[in-house]
Amino acid sequence: MTQNRAKIRTEGVNVHYGATHAIKDVTLDIPDKTVTAFIGPSGCGKSTFLRCINRMNDTIDVCRVTGIITIDGEDIYDRRIDPVQLRRKVGMVFQKPNPFPKSIYDNVAYGPKIHGLARNRAELDEIVEKALRRGAIWDEVKDRLSEPGTGLSGGQQQRLCIARAIATEPEILLMDEPCSALDPIATSQVEELIYELKNNYSVVIVTHSMQQAARVSQKTAFFHLGTMVEYGETDEIFTNPRDERTENYITGRIG
C-alpha cells in the first residue's frame, strides 16, 4: 500500500501521573488517511497515550507530558496552541460511554452548535441525521430524538458518542475501545464506519480485539508496560512479529 505522509508525529513522549511513569519514551509517526490500532495488555498506557494527542491529559492535575507531539508539523504542546481549537480538530470517543444528560438530538447537535457549523435548524437537523447514520444508530433512535441520551443501552450510548464525535467533522478521530460494549452487528457497522472515515481522516483506535485490529487497521502499535514495543504494518505485526513480547501477546500468552 502507498505510504501517506505523517499526520501525527511523536518524539520521545513521556507521561507521568505524579510518581507513576505511564508512558516511556514513545516515538512514532501516524500517517494521514490511515487507521492505526493501539494494542497491548490492560494498564499499559494505551488510553494515556491517546489522550496526549488531543491534550485531554491537561485536565488531570497530576499528569505531566514531556516530549514532542506534532500534528501537521505543528507542536500541539506549544504555548501558543489553544487546546480547545486542537480538540475541535481531534475528536475523541472515550473508553466509557459518556453521553450528556440531554436529549439524543442535543448530544449530537452540541458540537456543531458551539462551532457554528450550521446556519439554521434545517442544516443542523441534517448534520445530526448524517452523524447518527454514520454512527450506525439512526434507525434505533430516529423516532426518539428528544429522549435523553442517558436512557439508551450501553452499546447504543457508545454509538451515540461516536456520532457526537464525528458530527464536528474532526480531522483526526481517537477511539478508545469503541466496540467494547457492542454486539457483533453494531461492531461490524462501526468497523465499516472506521473504514469509510479512513478516506478522509486519520483514525487511531485502541482495541483489545486482535481480530478487530487486523480487520480495520493498516498500522498497529503494540504497547507493553508503558513502552511501545513494536510498530509497523498491521499484516507484519500479526504474521511476523519481531519482538517476543508482541508474539506472546498476540498468541495469548501475556495480557
Place this chain on the structure above:
Amino acid sequence: MTEITTSLLTLDARTQKRNAAERRFRAYGLAAVLTGLLLLVILLVSVLSNGLGAFRQTFVTVDITLDRAQIEEAEAALVKTKIYRGFIEDNIAASLEAAGVTEANDASAAADLLSKDAAASLRDWARTRLESDGEKWSKSFDFLAAGRIDGYLKGRVTMESAALDSKVTPEQLQLADTLRDAGVLVVKFNTGFFTLPDASENQVEAAGLGVAILGSAYLMLIVLFLALPIGVAASIYLEEFAPKNRLTDLIEVNISNLAAVPSIVFGILGLAIFINFIGLPQSAPIVGGLVLTLMTLPTIIISTRAALKAVPPSIRDGALGVGASPMQTVFHHVLPLAAPGILTGTIIGLAQALGETAPLLLIGMVAFVREYPAGPPEGFFDPASALPVQVYNWTQRADPAFFERASGAIIVLLIFLAIMNITAVFLRRKFERRW
C-alpha cells in the same frame, strides 16, 4: 465419616446472632427518630398554644358619623384627640342603644376599653374626609380594644388579677362582658399583627410585625443577590479552574473554618467595618444584609462545591472532547447538573440567615422602629427590625401580652422557614436529573 447436611429451614447460631444484632440496630434507629419527632411535637405544641392567640385580637365595633362642622371644630381645638375621643363616646352610646344595652350604658367607661390610639386613628380618617367633597360621613370602625381587655377575652386576665392591676379594674371587665354579649366587643383575625409596626410597652394591642417582616424581606433580598452570585462564582472558580496548590488548599480550609465561626463574631465585624469604618447607618438592612451575606457565603460555597464535585468527570471530558471551552463546559453541562444542589444549599443558607439574631443585635437592628422603611433600594438604608430580633425584643418586655406576640412571631418565622424548605425540596425534585 459422618455426612453433615444442614437444612435452610433451621437458622444456625451465627445467623441468629446476626439477625438479633440487626433487629437491635433497627430499634435504636427507630427510637432515635421517635425521640426527634416527640421533641418536635412538644416544641410545636408549646409554641402554638402560646402564640396562636396573637393572630386574633379584640376589637370594638363602633359606627361613627361625623359632619364637616364637627371635624373643623375638632381641628381648631388645642388638644384635638380629646375632642375625637368625645366623638367616639357619643357614637358608642348610640351603638349601645342600638344593640339594646340599657343598663350600665356608660359610654365614657366603654371608651376607656379602647386602645389609646383609637382617637388618633379616627382623626386620621376624619382629616382626609375634609379634603373630599360632601358634608357628612359615616364609617364602621373596628377600634383595637386595650391590651388588658383583649387579655380578658382570651382568658389571660381574670377578675382576681384585675383587682391587683393598676391598668384595669374588675368593673371594666364586667362592662367588657356586657359589650361582648351586645356584639360590640368581638375577637377576630388580626391583620394588624402582620402590617402594624412595633408599639410601645403600654400599647401591646397595636404591636405588629410589619416592620420586622419588611426588614427580614430586605435582608433576604440583599443576601440572595450578594451571596448567591459571589458564592457560586467563587465555587466554580475554585472547583473548575483554580490550580490545586497550597494557596487554594489554604483558601479551602479557611472557607470551612468560616462556616464554623459563631455568628456573633460576624456581628462584631459588621459593627467595626460597615458601621464604624465605612460609615453605613446603624439598624439598616444593608448592614444586616452584608453581615448575613458574609455568614451565608461559606454555606453556599460548600454546598455548591459539593454539587459541582458530584457531577461525573466523564461529562466534562465529553464536552471538552467535542471542543467546548472550559467555560462552555461549565455553563452548558456542569452547572445545569449541579443546579439542584446549589439551589438547596442557597435556600438552606437563606433560612439560616432568616433565623439569625445575634449579629443583628450588634449592628443595632434591635432598636424600636415605628417607621416603615422606604421601598428598595433606598429602604435598605432606613432603620428596620427583623423577625428574630422582634421575637427577642418582645420577650424582653414586662407585659405578658408581649410574650403571646413573641410566640406568634415565632410561628410566623417558622412558617417562612417551612415555606423555604419546602421550596428547596420542590426545586430539588423538579430539577433533579439522572446521568
